Amino acid sequence: MAGTRWPLAALLGTWGLTRLLLLLFVLRVFVFPGADVTTDVSVIYHGWYEVLRHGTFPLDDVTWQYPPAAALAVLAPGTLPFLDYPTAFFLLALLADLAVLSLLGYAGRRPGKSPRGAWVWVAGLPLLGPTAYARYDVMVTAVAVAAVYAGARRPRVMGALAGFGAMVKVWPVLLLVGAVRLRAWGAAAATAAGVAALFAVAMPGAFAFLAFQRDRGTEVESLGALVFHVARHFGWRGEVLLNYGSVEFLGPYVALVSTAALTLACAVFGWLLLWRLAATRFRPHSLADAAFTAVLMFTTTSRVISPQYMVWLIGLAAVCVSFRGTRMGRPALLVLAATLVTVLEFPIGFSHVVVGDWYGTGLLFLRNGLLVAATLLAARRLWRSTVPADRTAPLPGLPTRTKQAPVSP
Template sequence: METRTAGRSLAWLLTTWGVTRVMLLLFVFQVFVFPGPDVTSDVSVIYHGWYDVLRHGTFPLDDVTWQYPPAAALAILSPATLPFLPYAHAFFVLACFADLTVLALLLNSGGRSGRSLRGAWTWVAGVPLLGPTVYARYDVMVTAVAVAALLAGARHPRVMGALTAFGALLKVWPALLLIGAVRRRAWVSAVVTAAGLASLFAVAMPGAFAFLTFQRDRGTEVESLGALVFHVARHFGWSGQVLLNYGSIEFVGPHVDQVSSAALALTGAAFGWLLLWRLRATRFTSYTLADAALTAVLLFTVTSRVISPQYLVWLIGLAAVCLSHRASRMAAPALMVVLASFVTVLEFPLGFSHVVLSDGYGITLLVVRNGLLVAAALTAARRLWRSTIPPAAAAPFPPQTTRTRKTPVSS
């Protein structure tokens, strides 16, 4: 009976994945037109332009929108593996394959003792909520590497370290997966792999690390938490503007630098909290690695100067890995991430014009979406702390000294 039930559940899971992913492909192939701005132009125009430069053995040094670590070149060049398809179509197919890879990894993990298919369902249900943007960015490929790293962590720390390093050279954030790693082998493997790959890129392709300067000069993007200050300020006469800057829509004007600096300070505070947690944590379980990774990426996402829609793909993937463990404490943060993903597609691309105009509807969408992410980050941090750091034992009161009253001796 249980086998039959499990079979039905798996059939529903695979059917749901198939139906939702066919719809995503129909949207990115533009068989159907998804409302709002065309999200596929990043692939057909920007990625394709980078591809033409990268295939000649150099990074796009004259393009400030190139803000990615050197291994990102592999993702941009990957459509060359399908030469019989146009560049954009090949990219969408490979993005779908990365999506399927994550599902396969979660299904394999969910069948083990102490595991659950909740993680696979989280991935299957959460990804399509973001709309066609998922397949029109290379973040789903990075997420596949991160999911593979986390799932390998407990049994194969060296593999985890190598995959984490490779992921970090794709898009930096997977480096945060190591925050919960307790085995030295994972860290050594990550350092060796990162050093080797970085050296290889630096020697083979000029400008491998020019992205660091471009990232440094970014401002406050209109969808970020800090941007809410300016969305509201525009209704009270703030004189700044919304412009395309460094490849994203950002606020430009008075006090933007201060808000951007405040965001960096909050990121520093988040790092400080994670360091404190790591120093004090003593109870590590099979799911701590995933719980810590989700918490870290949530904290760095909400404090970032940029919260692009595709960032939610990372969070869905990490939440799915957490929920593949039955005992994980991250059920509530994972639900908030899924809800935030639905609000995200309402904000971009469906309601992006309202966000750019800072009207009531646009501000409401951002308040709800960013509010869910902040709540998820704080809830995750609280649960991670409580599950790994035992409460300090109350210091006992010093024993009272009983003094014997001396009875005066009569003379």
């Protein structure tokens, strides 16, 4: 008994100390180096809050690029009227963080599970610095973690959570990639449709975000942006401007690179479809592994890789490694390394990224390189663990293993 108390005490103690430090940073008791990441909450989110609480979406603000249920996250601090808006938001982010830890901690004590997942979350989230609490992504991640854990025994609950999460920030729909029961998909579709209809009737402009999202360009931290970071040193004449809520490249060939990113995302979708048709060996961890791989693939190939996207990957990586049988341990470590580099480029070194000097460009090459490596490795391991060895190799040039005896699903 005493042997289990000590690891639990260490886990909770580490969580408490690191989260206290995050709160001190977002409350500006201590000043974190680099840009002030809390202005998104105190200025942008608070401004949206003032519009949303009057029953309409911010139709004239192109930076509103979220599905309609994102309004719930922005309005949530209003449930704590005794606190100012930023403080209430940060407190809710802390509670969402604690919810994720509770889910991982409970799962880690179950048969076939491991406490490693809880440790990945406790150690990984602070690597992102105050950005972790200065965006609402930790709240969405809590929903996603609950959905993945529900998937094995309660597919309808998983579907409902994934559908609701998709109405908050789209990406949780990818959690369904590895779902083997149609009930999960049906529940997701019903929940998403219900939430969408409710907002469409209750609040004007619920889907204006679609046009704003469509018109986005190539954000300076994305994989495609590396082309222009290098090209600037060889005479490319373009600009870096705040556009549609993020710092983007504008100028010659930007549209071409953005189109290439969308084409790559379509290729990712095609690979996932091929995997889903070929996979026959599903184990308890396969659902989590597939969700992690899918989100990692779409994040890496996106036209925008905002720092807060790492919160999603840390959460799903933690779920994966909480299963003793997972093969996602190394991709999870690569994601943690990428998170550490992310905080070095934003907010600490973001001025170097915007200017495009070799220091800022080098950080982006390192961070995005780690994400690409994690993506390729995760895809390869997902394929090999779920697809019989006599099927097609997952990626060109990657050999398949010798034929093995089939394993029961």
